Amino acid sequence: MRIAEVRGEVELKALMVAALAGDGVAYHRLLKTLTPHLRAYFARRLNRAAEAEDLVQETLIAIHSKRASFDTAQPFTAWLYAIARYKLIDYLRKSGIRKTVALEEADAITAESDSDAAEAARDVEHLLATLPDAKRTLLRKVKLEGLSTAEAAAATGMSESAVKVGVHRSLQALMKRIGVKP
Amino acid sequence: MxxxxxxxxxxxxxxxxxxxxxxxxxGLGGGVVAAIVLTWSVLGFRSDMLHAVADWMYWSKFAYALALAIAGFVVVERLARPGTRPGRRLLLVAAVMVLIAAGGLAQWLSAPGAAHAGLFFGRSWRVCVPLIVLVSLPIFVGVIAALRQMAPTRPIAAGAAAGLLAGSAGAFVYGFHCNESALVFVSIWYSAGIAAMTALGALTGRWLLRW
Structure with missing residues (x-):
């Protein structure tokens, strides 16, 4: 069950309003609920998980110390998103990374979730991007799309043995890149 | 952790x-009190104040400064909160400016040519802008301190709005010292003093409003 589907603006805002009125349990639940969203938001925009976790914590602290700036007549997700985006831009500027952060819809942050599958797929794409074009195409066809060696050979015009050798070498190169001894 | x-x-x-x-x-209250004390102790209130209150023109500069301060505050309030935009509240600022400009222009056009220089320069045009900035500074400090407790995500815009608010409130306080009341004078020199504060806020916001 994805959090994004159940918890929308209405529920988050209700938790925030209760929290501001002094309901510690609602506040704890709110922060708990937000954390995976924040984690996914930062992880998608930064390369290292440790950096993303630092920003998650910084944002949680900002939510806490700046909670007086939330106007209960305004949407909660817009407030949350603006804080997360501010922290991200601040971090990118401090670390000297030049990157454009798109002005997305305010609800984009709760539409994200930190599903492992999504992250794994992204990691694979990052790794594949380091390979030369021909090898990347070959590896994608055989290992990701599930073509047989013969089908891949027909599709690329290579001989079957060339396909086998190519796939093997590409995998070796990738394993070396992530530090695994073949 | x-x-x-x-x-x-x-x-x-x-x-x-x-x-x-x-x-x-x-923040704002503390700043205004400091500005009043500063004006009273360093500049002095105008001596003919009791006489001047009977003249409606005397009140126009206060009405202008107060209206702009209110408009500035509603913009600052929005910029202090993440995820909200000042939007139509900026029209309030524009409306006050249009009104004072129209008042100044009407006075200029209805006055005989020989009176124009007096309306424009008054007796204190040289000191008006620097003194408004001086009186506004403690208010600016108070507003910035308040904003720093909030979460402005657009520091340059928030700084400018803080400068507009502080400049307008400062001009209001300065009005108790200044004995000018021509609309032409107020619309030009008071506005210039407020604009200087707005510019100061925009230039320093990026550094003052980090969080």
Whole structure:
């Protein structure tokens, strides 16, 4: 069950309003609920998980110390998103990374979730991007799309043995890149 | 620290928080009191004040400065909060400016040519802008201190709005010292002083309003 589907603006805002009125349990639940969203938001925009976790914590602290700036007549997700985006831009500027952060819809942050599958797929794409074009195409066809060696050979015009050798070498190169001894 | 532990600690933090209205009442109020003391002790209130209050023209500069300060505040309030935009509230600022410009222009056009220089320069045009900036500075400090407790995500715009608010409130206080009341004079020199404060806020906001 994805959090994004159940918890929308209405529920988050209700938790925030209760929290501001002094309901510690609602506040704890709110922060708990937000954390995976924040984690996914930062992880998608930064390369290292440790950096993303630092920003998650910084944002949680900002939510806490700046909670007086939330106007209960305004949407909660817009407030949350603006804080997360501010922290991200601040971090990118401090670390000297030049990157454009798109002005997305305010609800984009709760539409994200930190599903492992999504992250794994992204990691694979990052790794594949380091390979030369021909090898990347070959590896994608055989290992990701599930073509047989013969089908891949027909599709690329290579001989079957060339396909086998190519796939093997590409995998070796990738394993070396992530530090695994073949 | 682990994120879970951090969340538990934040959720248990019993520290009450001050509402935006309280924060600004303190910052703005403190700044205005300091500006009044500064004006009274260094510049002095105008000696003919009791006589001047009977003249409606005397009140126009206060009405202008107060209206612009209110417009500035409603813009600052929006820029102090993440995820909200000043939007149509900026029209309020524009409306006050259009009104004072129209008043100044009407006075200029209806006055005989020989009176124009007097309306434009008054007796204090040289000191008007620097003194408005001087009187506005403590208010600016108070507004910036209040904004720093909030979360402005657009620091340059928030700084400019803080400068507009401080400049307008400062011009209001300065009005008790200044004995000019021509609309032409006020619309030009008071506005220039307020604009200088707005520019100061825009230039310093990026550094002053980091959080």
């Amino acid at each position: 682990r994120t879970d532990a951090l969340i538990a600690r934040l959720a248990e933090d019993p520290a009450p928080f001050e509402k935006l209205s309280t924060v600004f009442a303190k």
